[in-house]
Amino acid sequence: MKDPVIGRWIARLRLVPAWAWYAALIGSVAALPPILGNYWTHVLAYIGIYIMLGIGLNVVVGFAGLLDLGYVAFYAIGAYTYALFASPQFGIHVPFWVMIPACVALASLGGVLLGIPVLRMRGDYLAIVTLGFGEIIRIVLNNLDSVTNGPKGLLRIDPPSIGSFQFTTPTHYYYLILAGCLLSVFIARRLNDSRVGRAWIAMREDEDAASLMGIDVLKYKLMAFAIGASFAGVGGIIFAARQGSIFPDDFSLMVSINVLCLIIIGGMGSIPGVILGAVALIGVPEVLRAVALYRMLAFGALLVIMMVFRPMGFIPSTRRRLELRGQE
Amino acid sequence: MSLVPSPEVIADQVLNGLTIGGIYALIALGYTLVYGILFMINFAHGEIFMFGSFAGFFILHQLVESGFASTNLALSLLAAFLGAMLTSSILGVILERAAYRPLRKAPRLAPLISAIGASIFLQNVMMLLVKARMQIYPDVFPEGIIGVGPVSVSYFQVFIILGSVLMMVGLYLFIKKTRTGKAMRAVAEDKDTAALMGIDVDRIIVTTFVVGSALAAVAGVMVGMYYTQINHMMGFLPGIKAFTAAVLGGIGNVAGAMLGGYVLGLAEALGVLVLPAQYKDVIAFSLLVMILVFRPRGILGEVVSERA
Numbered sequence: 001m002k003d004p005v006i007g008r009w010i011a012r013l014r015l016v017p018a019w020a021w022y023a024a025l026i027g028s029v030a031a032l033p034p035i036l037g038n039y040w041t042h043v044l045a046y047i048g049i050y051i052m053l054g055i056g057l058n059v060v061v062g063f064a065g066l067l068d069l070g071y072v073a074f075y076a077i078g079a080y081t082y083a084l085f086a087s088p089q090f091g092i093h094v095p096f097w098v099m100i101p102a103c104v105a106l107a108s109l110g111g112v113l114l115g116i117p118v119l120r121m122r123g124d125y126l127a128i129v130t131l132g133f134g135e136i137i138r139i140v141l142n143n144l145d146s147v148t149n150g151p152k153g154l155l156r157i158d159p160p161s162i163g164s165f166q167f168t169t170p171t172h173y174y175y176l177i178l179a180g181c182l183l184s185v186f187i188a189r190r191l192n193d194s195r196v197g198r199a200w201i202a203m204r205e206d207e208d209a210a211s212l213m214g215i216d217v218l219k220y221k222l223m224a225f226a227i228g229a230s231f232a233g234v235g236g237i238i239f240a241a242r243q244g245s246i247f248p249d250d251f252s253l254m255v256s257i258n259v260l261c262l263i264i265i266g267g268m269g270s271i272p273g274v275i276l277g278a279v280a281l282i283g284v285p286e287v288l289r290a291v292a293l294y295r296m297l298a299f300g301a302l303l304v305i306m307m308v309f310r311p312m313g314f315i316p317s318t319r320r321r322l323e324l325r326g327q328e
Numbered sequence: 329m330s331l332v333p334s335p336e337v338i339a340d341q342v343l344n345g346l347t348i349g350g351i352y353a354l355i356a357l358g359y360t361l362v363y364g365i366l367f368m369i370n371f372a373h374g375e376i377f378m379f380g381s382f383a384g385f386f387i388l389h390q391l392v393e394s395g396f397a398s399t400n401l402a403l404s405l406l407a408a409f410l411g412a413m414l415t416s417s418i419l420g421v422i423l424e425r426a427a428y429r430p431l432r433k434a435p436r437l438a439p440l441i442s443a444i445g446a447s448i449f450l451q452n453v454m455m456l457l458v459k460a461r462m463q464i465y466p467d468v469f470p471e472g473i474i475g476v477g478p479v480s481v482s483y484f485q486v487f488i489i490l491g492s493v494l495m496m497v498g499l500y501l502f503i504k505k506t507r508t509g510k511a512m513r514a515v516a517e518d519k520d521t522a523a524l525m526g527i528d529v530d531r532i533i534v535t536t537f538v539v540g541s542a543l544a545a546v547a548g549v550m551v552g553m554y555y556t557q558i559n560h561m562m563g564f565l566p567g568i569k570a571f572t573a574a575v576l577g578g579i580g581n582v583a584g585a586m587l588g589g590y591v592l593g594l595a596e597a598l599g600v601l602v603l604p605a606q607y608k609d610v611i612a613f614s615l616l617v618m619i620l621v622f623r624p625r626g627i628l629g630e631v632v633s634e635r636a
Contacts, residue, residue: 067437117621124369124440128571129620132613135568143606257444264441297452303445307438308430 030178033171042170045242047282048177049235053259054266054274055184056231061260062269063197064224065204066119067127069256070134074229076141076251077110078103078236083154083246084147096160096241100234107233108226115225119218134256142248153247160241173242180238184231188271191227200224201269258282261303267313276315333601339479341597347485347554349593350492354547355570356577356585357499358540364516364580365536366432371443372423373544374567375450376416380545381552381562382454383415384408385465392466401468412545419450420541421534429530447563454560462559465552488550495546496586499539503582508535516580565609572616578626587627 033041053075060068081103085094094102118129141148148154160167160176167173191197199220202210211217240246258281266277285295306313333341355377362370388408391397397404427446431439472483503509514522515532523529551566552558573592577584592612599611619626 065437067440117617121620121624124436125575125620125624127440128369128568128575129617131568132572132616136610136613139607139610143604257448260441260444293456294452296448297456300445300447300449300452304427304442304449307434307442307445308427311431311434311438 026182030175033174038170041174043283043286045170045174045177047278048174048181049239049242050259050262050278050282051181051275052177052184052231052235052238053255054262054278055181055188055271056228056235057259058228058263058269058271058274059188059191059200059231060224060228062263063192063204064200064221064228066221066224067124067260068130068225068228069127069253069260070114070130070132070137071228071232071259072251072253072255073114073130073134073137074107074110074232075236075239075255076137076248077107077229078233079240079246079251080141080148080154080236081106081233082237082240083157086158086241087154088156089149089154093158096158096237099237103233103237104230107236108230111225111227111229112222115222119221119225131253131256134251134253138248138251138253141251148248151248153245154240155245157240157244157246159244167241173238177238177242180234184234185271192271196220196223261299264303264313265306267316270313270315273313273315277313336478337601338598341601342594343479343481343485343489345594345597346590347488347593348597349590350489351547351550351554351589352566352570352573352592353586353589354492354495354543354550355566356573356589357496357582358544359571359574360577360579360582360585361512361536361540363574364582365512365519365533366428366439368428368436368439369443369571370423370428370540371440371567372427372447372450373540373570374563374565375447375454376420376423376541376563377544377548377551377566378454378558378560378563379419379450379548380412380416380541381548381558382458382463383545384412384549385463385552385558387411388466388468392468397466397468401470404468409546409549412549413542416541416545416548417538420537424534424537429533451560451563458560460560462557465556465558467553467556469553484553488554491546491550495543499543500582502539508532512536569609569612572612572619575616576619576626578628581626581628584626584628591627 032044036044053071056074057068057071060066060071082096082099084090085092085099085102086096087093114130114133118126118133121129142151144150167176199210199215202213202215203217203220207217239250243250262277262281263274264277265280266273266275281299355373358373358376359370362368362373388397388404391404391407423446427442428439431442469484469487473480474483474486503512511522511527511532512535514525514527515529519529522532547566551562569592570589573588574585575588576591577586577588579585592615595615596608596611600608603611
């Protein structure tokens with residue numbers, strides 16, 4: 001800091017407590033919809049869903065180091081559970097808020113059921129088996145016509161409501177998703193700083209050493225899978241409610257890969273990284289609609305370049321940054 | 329659908345299974361060869377297969393347009409296959425150099441993610457080249473059916489079955505009898521010791537990519553001619569299934585990949601007799617999950633030491 005004026009300003013800014021920064025940040029994000037208009041509110045809400053998915057997958061991949069390529073399966077479970085119990089398909093109309101715990105429970109159950117057979121596998125096998133699982137779920141949704149209506153999808157899904165107030169406009173959903181994101185960030189941060197979070201990181205760094213330290217590796221892996229899946233379950237139910245209709249093709253492998261990539265681009269294991277990654281990966285292509293044709297091309301190339309030149313992502317987690325410095 | 333299929337139907341499905349199984353085996357060999365040496369899943373192998381199929385398509389299409397194919401069919405087919413093998417091999421070498429070699433010492437997930445990126449990139453390159461349309465493969469192969477009792481086989485099925493077996497025998501001899509093959513086995517066994525013995529490890533890895541890619545290209549042309557339609561997404565499903573086949577037989581094991589390909593092909597062909605046809609793809613994935621749960625080293629696989 002050569003310039004004393006800037007130095008004094010920075011010193012003064014440091015006096016502002018951290019919660020005030022967060023409050024200002026959240027306040028300004030919350031004030032966005034009236035400024036941006038419906039279209040961008042819609043886009044931001046979409047980014048928000050991906051932030052929730054990213055935070056959930058970050059628990060599995062970033063914290064616990066398990067490469068899950070079938071994450072979309074849990075998203076689909078959440079979305080389809082809500083759609084089946086809150087649409088004219090079977091004439092059942094369970095309220096949205098009751099379905100949230102149900103979807104969370106089902107998605108984490110899905111996580112555990114998938115986890116039990118596959119978690120003993122090594123990294124790349126795990127990736128392919130989870131990929132297969134995601135595809136099985138999609139194929140079943142596509143072909144189980146009597147339940148899921150097959151490729152025709154489930155239509156006229158109930159919007160959530162509080163008393164007589166119904167969520168209808170993009171702005172309503174924007175605040176619903178913002179609340180979901182904040183809650184997800186809060187839970188993920190608490191998890192990361194908890195005993196469980198430390199156990200995951202120990203496991204990710206060296207499974208044998210962690211297990212020698214008395215960590216029940218399988219139990220913690222299952223927990224990571226179940227907790228990660230529950231975030232996707234919530235993301236799915238909000239997605240279904242917001243879209244109003246869902247189709248099996250909404251849950252293709254590309255969703256899993258997108259979520260994985262946003263974590264990697266942002267910086268694995270770091271929550272600000274997930275947010276930045278979601279904005280970059282989902283938001284920037286919206287801005288670049290004109291070059292949409294080349295977007296996936298650039299995306300694929302970017303992944304390779306990223307791995308070669310900056311494998312830790314744009315905002316690596318503090319712990320990772322320290323680890324990487326330590327190796328130099 | 330009757331509950332008990334007639335013997336003719338079963339025999340027909342066995343032949344279909346052998347046909348598609350041979351194709352799976354050819355692709356699976358690429359996965360297994362690379363895994364055996366680098367311990368990584370070449371996720372973009374399906375795209376190498378797709379590029380091979382398209383290269384064969386363009387060559388054959390040109391030859392049919394110019395009328396050359398109607399007089400010199402065998403030569404045209406040979407040109408298509410060789411052109412496809414060359415294209416895929418070059419692509420495999422570029423892929424290894426650009427996306428995998430810089431990451432050889434990186435953490436395990438890095439090459440896999442890089443491979444996923446390469447796979448997306450290559451799919452989109454082809455999409456931009458051919459405009460996301462289905463391409464109809466030129467139908468040049470002579471029609472005809474050989475009847476063996478009540479069972480009938482088309483010439484083309486015979487061609488695929490024999491062709492894939494021939495390629496595999498060739499590969500087997502290459503690995504077992506040539507100096508390069510011997511070096512490949514040595515590098516797969518222990519890279520550092522092989523390097524100390526004077527083997528150029530980088531060159532052997534490149535050779536492995538060339539061989540695997542060329543086999544995938546052959547499979548690509550065969551698939552194009554067998555199913556008659558190709559598009560830029562065609563690599564994904566056969567890629568995953570061939571990987572399944574490689575795991576089924578024991579990844580890293582050459583004979584295992586061949587066996588796995590046929591087992592998977594037969595399982596799918598016979599599976600449609602009991603299950604609705606839409607669930608065909610579920611068979612492969614379920615088989616993959618089951619084999620990894622109950623016998624993770626595959627049918628023929630050796631115990632691969634756990635790498636941290």
